[in-house]
Amino acid sequence: MEKLDVLVLLDVSGLEDKEKFEKHLKKEGFHTVPDEAFVYTAESSTTxxxxxxxxxxxxKKGLQKNTFLDxxxxxxxxxxxxxxxxxxxNSNDFELSESKEAI
Structure with a gap:
């Protein structure tokens, strides 16, 4: 199976500890994109x-280890x-946005 290039954009407000959050992401294989706030890359070899x-x-786990507004x-x-x-x-999970608009 070929590798997938992953790009994640997070729009978060009121995040208490960005360093702690990004340390969690790095441990899980995500890397910050230089000069971009809350943009991360990774590679995946799964489906x-x-x-x-x-x-x-x-x-979700990274946010749950932190305090944030939304x-x-x-x-x-x-x-x-x-x-x-x-x-x-309320559900402590990511839900599909009703509007299909990108953030």
Whole structure:
């Protein structure tokens, strides 16, 4: 299986400890994009479905280890955009945004 290039854009407000958050992401294989706030890259050798699930899980765990007001997430796998997600504090998980608009 060929590798997937992953690009994740996170729109988060009120994040208490960005360094702690990014340390978690780095441990999970995500790298910061220089000169870009909350933009991360990675490579995946699993299916797009597994990669999507992994992205949502890693970012969810990173946010749960922190304090923040709200968060939205969008990602590209091999330059193919996926729908936007928002973090629902009631379910403590990312949910598919109702509007299919990118953030």
């Amino acid at each position: 797009t479905f597994s990669t999507k699930a992994y992205i949502l899980e890693v970012f 968060a939205n997430l969008i990602f590209l796998l091999n330059e193919t955009p996926y729908p936007a997600y928002y973090y629902d504090k």
